[in-house]
Amino acid sequence: MLTRVGVNATRTRLSYFFANLEHECAGFALKGLTESLAYTPERMAEVWPNRFPGGAAAVRARFGTAPGWQLKAFDEIYGGRMGNRPGTHDGSTYIGRGGPQWTGRDGYRECEARTGVPAVNSPEAVSQLERQPEICAAFWDWKGLNAKADAGDFKGCVRLWNGGSNGLADRLHLMAGNDPIIARMASVDRILPVAKGMPGNPPTAKPPQDVVDAATAKERRLRTVATGAAGTTVAASAGHEGARQGTDAPTPLPPAAVAAVAGLTIALAIAATILLARKRAAVIANWF
Template identity: 55%
Template sequence: MPVQVTRAAWRELFPRAPQAVIDAFAAKQHVLDAAGITETRTRLAYFVANIEHECGGFTIPRLTENINYTHKRAAEIFPTRAGRTAAEVMARFGSAAGWQRKMIDVVYGGRMGNRPGTSDGSTYIGRGGPQWTGRDGYSACEKRAGVPAVAVPESVAQLDLQPEICVAFWVWKNLNPKADAGDFNGLVRIWNGGTNGLADRQHLMAGNDPVIARLSIAKTTAVAVKGLAGGPSTKTPPKEVVKVATAKERNARAGAVAVGGAGGANEAAKTGTQVPAAPLMPPAVAYTLIGVAVVAVVFLTVIIARKKAAVIRNWF
């Protein structure tokens, strides 16, 4: 059953956010419920902390990335794409009005779906709570949140639609499994391609913990979320949740078993119990494969067990 977030709790979580944002989250919990974000306090905590970091708790002007860099700051942020010093940035992009947009078109051009040689870079800058960026990101936002993001980029910053826009990003990045496994660092890497601002995100989450810990669990599941992803709730994590959280390790373990099997088949073939399908390996190679495979299987089994325990522990 989903965690119930009250209007007062939203105000505590985003103390400086515009009232329109608080009203939207208070009225649209079903949007979060449908994505499973309120299924556990851990998912909700990870969601809120990262949104809060990305947009200053919905306080950045127009919920839009500020690209009015100085030459010095541009060199600090984009050394490999804009220039390593303020002088290099100035030599490349000048200092006339609008030079920052020209620079951003180059810095963001040819990636994230932005078309090289166009103004896509400065058009599809970070917007909204999650700071959607890039033409591909805006297309994904449009598809999942139902806003005309590509044609009207400013729609991604619409205050009363922030629940849909934030949830769309979470779903697009498939972040529930990372939260279920308690992998905050891994979730941040998926969010922004690295661990930028990790310490601040962790600090914000720690500050939100007392608020989220006080929230109650719904006794009934809202009709609006029945049959949708994330609902209805269960007392323990469904098997598919554990499978998704441990998929990488289980695949690696299967590969290790196959490698060990190859070594074992090689030695069995020498005894005449099997017909060799390929030239036989030297014994040292075969036994090395078997030994490495056994160690890998044991190690991965332990990791899988730990991840499963983390999923169960975070499912509350």
């Protein structure tokens, strides 16, 4: 399964893949590979301070303390998000499961489409241990994480995986916030030298063009926009005198203003080209 989505094509991809899995499911030691809903009011107020500015007291006032109050809380907090239907039990049903901690009805639907696991109607199937290779590979492919690994963008990989590097507001999982992930980032420089010493080689000596294109898509779009804007501004500057001749033409910008705008757009185009070159170099450097 890892081969099918290209996870094991390079050591960098494997390193990012397993580092993130380790943190998401505690190295597959998370009980039942399923997020625990055993929140205390204090913990819930800590995780969602904006929702409960009154702290634990506000949580108790909203959901009470009777057994199962956490289910009501999750149904409300995550209702209408990530494909969860408002006014249903989707919020407490489609919680984090499996190695990657798939979350939300939309996520489970995507998991089912990519793996054949009956995730929507049987959510617990996502936690089946024997299905984890394909479930983890499908998540990685869904998020398009090869491109982040190929560019050496570990932080970007984390952001796509769990929604950001701060807190748990946009993802359902019971890891102790994102702090362990952030702390792990400091050791990336130690991971890569070890990865380079692993046996095996990528399928090609250099990254194929489609790999480079996927990893540099944002930079190439930026360069296209900046180059187009620069060309338009320069053309406008060249036609400045001609525009002034037309009796019905609007009053043109002063030459100094046109020159300033032209200079800015050209600078942006140059900067975009430099960013693209750096990202391409990073992809080549991480293809090992």
